Amino acid sequence: MKKTVNITVLIVVLVLCARGRAGTGVVMNGSFENDGWINDIRTEPPYRWCDVSVPSGKFSGWVSDDTDWLTHGDYYLILSSYPYATFGINDTATVSQEVYLTDVNEIIFNVKLDTTYDDPWDPSERTAVLSIDGYPVWESNSVGSDVRGEYYDQVYIVEEEYKDAGSHRLSLGIRVNAAGYTYINYLAKWDVVRFDSHCGGFGYLPEDFDGDCYIDGVDSAMLVEQWLVEGPNAKYDLFGDGIINFDDYALFTDYWMANSDSSNWRDDNCYQAELPATDLNGDGIVNFIDYALLTDAWMEEAPEGTCFRVDGLDLGLFVDEWLERGWFYGL
Numbered sequence: 001m002k003k004t005v006n007i008t009v010l011i012v013v014l015v016l017c018a019r020g021r022a023g024t025g026v027v028m029n030g031s032f033e034n035d036g037w038i039n040d041i042r043t044e045p046p047y048r049w050c051d052v053s054v055p056s057g058k059f060s061g062w063v064s065d066d067t068d069w070l071t072h073g074d075y076y077l078i079l080s081s082y083p084y085a086t087f088g089i090n091d092t093a094t095v096s097q098e099v100y101l102t103d104v105n106e107i108i109f110n111v112k113l114d115t116t117y118d119d120p121w122d123p124s125e126r127t128a129v130l131s132i133d134g135y136p137v138w139e140s141n142s143v144g145s146d147v148r149g150e151y152y153d154q155v156y157i158v159e160e161e162y163k164d165a166g167s168h169r170l171s172l173g174i175r176v177n178a179a180g181y182t183y184i185n186y187l188a189k190w191d192v193v194r195f196d197s198h199c200g201g202f203g204y205l206p207e208d209f210d211g212d213c214y215i216d217g218v219d220s221a222m223l224v225e226q227w228l229v230e231g232p233n234a235k236y237d238l239f240g241d242g243i244i245n246f247d248d249y250a251l252f253t254d255y256w257m258a259n260s261d262s263s264n265w266r267d268d269n270c271y272q273a274e275l276p277a278t279d280l281n282g283d284g285i286v287n288f289i290d291y292a293l294l295t296d297a298w299m300e301e302a303p304e305g306t307c308f309r310v311d312g313l314d315l316g317l318f319v320d321e322w323l324e325r326g327w328f329y330g331l
Helices: 002-020 217-224 246-254 288-296 312-320
Strands: 051-053 059-064 076-081 085-087 092-100 106-115 126-132 135-139 149-157 167-176 180-182 186-195
Touching: 059 092, 076 092, 076 167, 092 126, 106 126, 126 186, 135 149, 167 186, 217 246, 288 312
Parallel strands: none
Antiparallel strands: 051 092, 059 076, 076 186, 085 180, 092 167, 106 149, 106 186, 126 135, 126 167
16 A cells, blocks of 8 residues: 555656656647548647637638649648638637647748638638637737738747746647638638757757768768667667667668758658657656656647647557657756
């Protein structure tokens, strides 16, 4: 009985520590490239965008690969308000994820305001909205009778109140500004959502040993210096077998001249780094703190930081990724 109590106390302490510790400032899957085509985000949420609020009968949402607008890669998010429907003022459709903003100065993104059949986008009727904790911090252009168009590198300067150690809910949305009936289909298309920190929010690729956001000759030289070293620094052991050899070099060459610099996000060789899916507190390593969060959310439908019901399958995934390190660990 005493042993059980001690374990319970340990888990509670770890949960409290995890909630008080800031994670890294990065958007996961901000380009929606991890998803492929999703027909209905209500039944299949985009990867990492776990919280989906798309009221049926009024809005729809999907991840598209339509070639009419691609800022990089093959996919982007569409949130749409239905035509021939009646709305109430402030009706909204959103997707959200938990983020940390401690080291973030700017949130940068691309958005396209579009309609079907060449109808105008009337800003008095609809607005594309970026929100933090449910509060709109950026809204699409409200000037003119038709504001359709592509808006690249839109910027929200993060206010100090959000730069604490806690997580915040970042939401992309489309909002109704005027109640009543409309025949127009409004579409807010979101892509390449990123922060200005850590290679512009895309993180450091594992092969980027010197942390300049590019895989180049400097990184190659650093790897060569570790050649045949046993028990090397973990960041050089790409293959994970405890020695630096051709296995690590082969993985390195797969990303030769790649980068995670968001200013080159339209280049084909730009990649967005990811933290392990089971790194629930975003500190760069899967460990007991994440286990505490997992057990704290046991059998819940949508625990913070996940997109699934926590059960035995998730515990199996967690065990498989135990002590796995992401690009943020050790910075």
